[in-house]
Amino acid sequence: MHPLIPRILKDIKVELTDEFDRNFERKAFFNERWPARRFPNTKGSTLMVTGNLRASIRSEISGNRLRYTCNLPYAALHNNGGRIVVSAKMKKFFWAQYSKSKQSQWKAMALKRVGSQIVILHRQLCPRQPRTAARSRWSPRRNWRDFHKGCGVYKRNQRERRRD
Secondary structure: OOOHHHHHHHHHHHHHHHHHHHHHHHOEEOOEEOOOOOOOOOOOEOOEOOOHHHHHEEEEEEOOEEEEEEOOOOHHHHHHOEEEEOOHHHHHHHHHHHHHHOOHHHHHHHOOOOOOEEEEOOOOOOOOOHHHHHHHHHHHHHHHHHHHHHHOHHHHHHHHHHHO
8 A cells, every 4th residue: 555545544534524524514515405304493403403413423544445434323314314103102202292392393293193204304414425525636636746745756747747
């Protein structure tokens, strides 16, 4: 493996982790806004009620690969979208929440039939996308330039380009 690869992967990891963290502030995956909730939450914003989801995103470098993971069970549901089947236990929880808060959203959930489905809209957290790829391409170029700069090759290549 070329000695630049670990350095490039580390830079990409730092930049993408920062971008994915900023997604929670933007309430979007880069420029693609996350769909709004059906019922507004008074405790936080979209995907940011407790901050656990944001804090659980991890990255690891293994060989020449960079991988992002999240250990929360609901992370994949938000990232890909999906459906949850309402159970009797869920209905009890919804009624308990409604009796505590008297918020209409809990009553609406509690009135759903057992076996009906709750749709969770697709809200990407950290997939591949052109902007992610563009960020990933920038770091190797910078590292390659810096690597050659130390060898004296970078300046020679710059002079050759100016002549062309």
